[in-house]
Amino acid sequence: MRILIDENVPVQVLEMLRRLLPGHEVFHISDIKWAGKKDLALLHDAARRGFDAFLTKDARQLDDPLETDAIKKSGMHHIRFSQANRGRAGLGLAMGAVIAAMPLLVDELDEADGQRLVHIKGLNPGSKHRFDQVDPLRSPPRYWPR
Numbered sequence: 001m002r003i004l005i006d007e008n009v010p011v012q013v014l015e016m017l018r019r020l021l022p023g024h025e026v027f028h029i030s031d032i033k034w035a036g037k038k039d040l041a042l043l044h045d046a047a048r049r050g051f052d053a054f055l056t057k058d059a060r061q062l063d064d065p066l067e068t069d070a071i072k073k074s075g076m077h078h079i080r081f082s083q084a085n086r087g088r089a090g091l092g093l094a095m096g097a098v099i100a101a102m103p104l105l106v107d108e109l110d111e112a113d114g115q116r117l118v119h120i121k122g123l124n125p126g127s128k129h130r131f132d133q134v135d136p137l138r139s140p141p142r143y144w145p146r
Contacts, residue, residue, distance in 0.1 A: 001106055003027070004046050004076075006056035007035050013095055020103050027051075040070045047074035053109060055079045055098070062117070071117075077109050081120040097122045 003021070005014060007029040014028045029035055032049075034042060039061060046054060054076050061067040061078070071078045083094040101120045109116060136144050 001025070001052045001110060002050055003053045003055060003106075004032075004051045005029065006054065006058060008057040009055060009098075010091070010095065013098060016099055017102055020099065021106055024106060039067050043067070043070040043074045043076070047076055051076055053077040053079055053106075055081075055102075057081060057083065057094075059119075072115070075115050077112070077116045077118060079105065079118040079120065082122065084122055093123045 001021075002025045003017070005011075005017070005026065005028045009028070011028050011030055014026060014031075017026045029037070029042075034045070037045070039058070043054065054071075054074075056078070057080065059080050059082055061071065061080075081094055081098050083090050085093060097120050100123070105118060105120070109118075134141060140146065
């Protein structure tokens, strides 16, 4: 599968996705010098160049009838994500969700019998659900040297 990452997705995610998706080709818009290209032309050109999927943060594309038509005509899978929380923490949650979802998602898309529209929902913003934290001075774990 050939995946194109939109310019509104941090380029830093590219190398991680390339490592997580061996056997697939992953490109960022900046790799192919398409920064600033309007979405209607970009979707058409990406499909013509053999891309199978487009990853974007631009959920508004689906509200625009012209862009929705371009997505449909491209035949590419349209993968979008949102950043519900602001700042670095919000960006970390959004990128974490993308990185966690893509290996499973690509496997499913490889088996799909046609175009799919995908929304990567995100990670829970509450820290209690993502990690544990221990203060070894107050509650030393049994393995902690005394």
